[in-house]
Amino acid sequence: MAQMGRPRTFDRDAAITQAMHLFWQHGYDSTSLSQLKASIGPGISAPSFYAAFGSKEALFKEVMERYLNSHGRVTESLQDPGIAPREAIELALRRSARMQCEPGHPRGCLVTLGLMSACSAETLEICAPLAQARARNRAGFIACIERGVASGELSAQTNVVALATVFESFLLGLTTLARDGLEHAVLDAAVTQIMSAWDVMRVAA
Known part of the structure; x- marks a missing residue:
């Protein structure tokens, strides 16, 4: 037997x-x-x-699924049309800044770090879900700004892609700053500053 x-x-x-x-x-x-x-x-x-x-590779796929369904959900407000567009962007940035500085796990964002650490063609393929998550965030920023323009909150002259890139660049940059040890309070204050990029394009009441 x-x-x-x-x-x-x-x-x-x-x-x-x-x-x-x-x-x-x-x-x-x-x-x-x-x-x-x-x-x-x-x-x-x-x-x-x-x-x-x-x-x-299979373990990494399970890890990515877990991350995207837990820590990675901090940017979900970008996909929620029920949240005012400016608020949706601010929520995503503040929640991400907080998560990236939390104790109990490494600092930074795995979605961004996957971009920074992918060196080979094989790794790029393995990390495809992380690239898809970044693309989803990018589309979310664009959708929020388009909603702002459509509602008349933002000027019709707003360069939607450029403004979305400002916010996405800030989001990606949070990882480096968190890894360098900047405190959450500093990153949260920076979110307040970056949101002025939206306010500059507001239509005067």
Whole structure:
């Protein structure tokens, strides 16, 4: 009679969170299999790792899904037409700044860090969901500004793409500043300043 394999001795859900923190901190390419195994628990073999997750790439896909459905949701206001467009942008920026400085996980944003750490063609393909998330945010900024123009809040002369790029650039830049250790209060105050880019284009009452 064939012997059954040893039962899994680790919490798979917790392991995905630990792997997420490693990928978040180091990027996909720089996170090694040995680091992933060590984060899961002492003594886990390569066969056990592959039996649980399939591959490093498959684990990263699970990590990205978890991130985008948790921490990555801070920009969801950009997609909500029920929120006033200026408020939607400000909420996304403030929530992202707060999340990127929270304790309990690496600083910065995994969606942005995926862009910064993707070096090879293979990695770019693996990180495609993160590129899609950035594109979704970009489209959200554009949609908010278009709503502002359509409602008459913003001038009809507003360069929609240029103004959206201002806000997107600020959002992407938060990651570098958070990684450099700037406090949340500083980043939050900067959000107040960047929102003046919207106010400049307001139609006078």
